[in-house]
Amino acid sequence: MATCLTRINQHYGSQLRLPLIRYNQRGKIAGSARLQLNEVRLNPTLLLQNQQEFLHQVIPHEVCHLAVYQLYGRVRPHGAEWQQMMRQVFKLAPHVTHKMDVTDVAGKTFSYQCGCKQHQLSIRRHNKVLKGTRYLCRGCGQSLVAC
Structure with missing residues (x-):
């Protein structure tokens, strides 16, 4: 540092x-x-x-x-x-994100489905869904529904 x-x-x-x-x-x-x-x-x-x-x-x-x-x-x-x-x-390329393996630090995810594919939502987003927040798929525009 x-x-x-x-x-x-x-x-x-x-x-x-x-x-x-x-x-x-x-x-x-x-x-x-x-x-x-x-x-x-x-x-x-x-x-x-x-x-x-x-x-x-x-x-x-x-x-x-x-x-x-x-x-x-x-x-x-x-x-x-x-x-x-x-x-x-x-003398570094200004990368915004890293490419490290995050397997050991990744939190639990929850499966959601739209019209075109399955999505994995974080626990934070999952809890927001439980409180009424709706998420839309960027691909097909449909609402995500818990599997």
Whole structure:
């Protein structure tokens, strides 16, 4: 984390502060940046299983979010400023999502059907359906119905 911030500070001539690091990110998300708190949250399970990916992609990705916020204010999360920083400072393609195996962190899913295929809804969406929310298939436009 400190190495990433040093590279950004050298490139931009800035003195950005080292963020707080928490290992409490859950679910399929590898990491997230809490802009106003200057904090990075990392998924401990995915980190243990994908250490090199975290060092080379996830941590620079999240540190760039914090740096862009501190240098430019509120801008699009994966907008031009963030993409430019990823390319120029870290020589990385600015990927928005990771491709890590999430089998060990994936939550329970529930099967729903429409007119064209079967869908897997998260427990959060399933509970919303139970409370009356309707979801439509993007393919056929029909409502999803529990199997």
